[in-house]
Amino acid sequence: MVENGNGKVSDGSARALASSVLVGVVTALALACGSNGEAPTESPGVPQGATQLQVERPSWSSQLGRIQERTRSVIRDRATWESFWSRFGGVRIPPPELPQIDFEERMVIVAAMGQRSASGFEIAVETVYEQNGTLHVSVLETSPAAGCLSAQNVTTPVTAVVVPLRDAPVEFVEREQSRPC
Numbered sequence: 001m002v003e004n005g006n007g008k009v010s011d012g013s014a015r016a017l018a019s020s021v022l023v024g025v026v027t028a029l030a031l032a033c034g035s036n037g038e039a040p041t042e043s044p045g046v047p048q049g050a051t052q053l054q055v056e057r058p059s060w061s062s063q064l065g066r067i068q069e070r071t072r073s074v075i076r077d078r079a080t081w082e083s084f085w086s087r088f089g090g091v092r093i094p095p096p097e098l099p100q101i102d103f104e105e106r107m108v109i110v111a112a113m114g115q116r117s118a119s120g121f122e123i124a125v126e127t128v129y130e131q132n133g134t135l136h137v138s139v140l141e142t143s144p145a146a147g148c149l150s151a152q153n154v155t156t157p158v159t160a161v162v163v164p165l166r167d168a169p170v171e172f173v174e175r176e177q178s179r180p181c
Contacts, residue, residue: 045138045173050131056106059161060099062088063119067158070114072139072172076107076165084110088158107165111139111172112158119151120144120179125161135170140177148181 046052066087075081081101089095101108113123126138144150 045127046129047131050129050136053128053130053135053163053166055125055128056162056164059125059159060088061122061124061157061159063121063155063157065089065112065156065158067112067156068115069112071110071112071158072137073110074107074135074170075110077103081108084108084160088160101162103165105165106162108160108162109137109170110158110160111137112156113141114156116155116157117152118144119153119155120148121155121157123157123159125159126175128161128163130166130168133168135166135168136173137170138173138175140175142177142179145178145180148179 066089073084075084078101081103082098085098086095109125109128111123111125113121120143122142124140124142126140128135128137130136
C-alpha cells in the first residue's frame with residue numbers, strides 16, 4: 001500500500017487492492033464450485049437417458065426488442081435469422097450487427113414473452129435436450145411477484161441461443177416463476 005504523506009492510502013493503490021481482493025474472491029468461488037469448464041452431463045429437468053445439447057456462446061437477450069407477440073421458434077436458415085435479428089435489436093441506433101451463424105452446423109432457438117407493461121420480466125432457455133427423436137427446449141419465464149413495485153415502461157423480453165443443428169421436431173417445455181420483491 002502506498003501512503004500519500006499524510007497517512008492516507010492513494011486512490012491507485014486502493015483500486016489495486018480492491019481488484020486483487022475481487023480476483024481472489026472470484027477464484028475461490030470458482031474452485032469451491034468445482035467448475036472445470038465442461039458442461040455438466042446432466043442438468044435439472046433433463047430426463048435420464050436424454051442427450052443434453054450444449055447451449056453455445058454467445059447467446060442474446062433483450063428487454064427492448066420489437067417482438068410484440070409471445071414467440072417460440074427455431075431458426076435453421078440465414079434469411080429467417082436476418083428477419084428475426086432486425087426485430088430483436090429494437091430501437092437501438094445503429095442497430096446491432098447481425099451475428100454470423102453457420103447454419104450448416106448450428107441453429108438458433110428463440111423465446112419471447114411478448115409485450116409487457118412493466119419492467120422486471122425475464123425469459124431464458126434453461127436446457128435443450130434430445131429424447132426419443134424429439135428436441136425439448138425448456139423455457140423459463142420470470143415475472144415480478146404480485147405487489148412488487150416495478151418501473152411502468154413497456155418491455156419485450158426475448159432471448160436467442162445457439163445449439164448444434166438437429167433435424168428433429170421441437171417441443172417447448174414451459175416453466176414460470178415469480179421473483180419475490
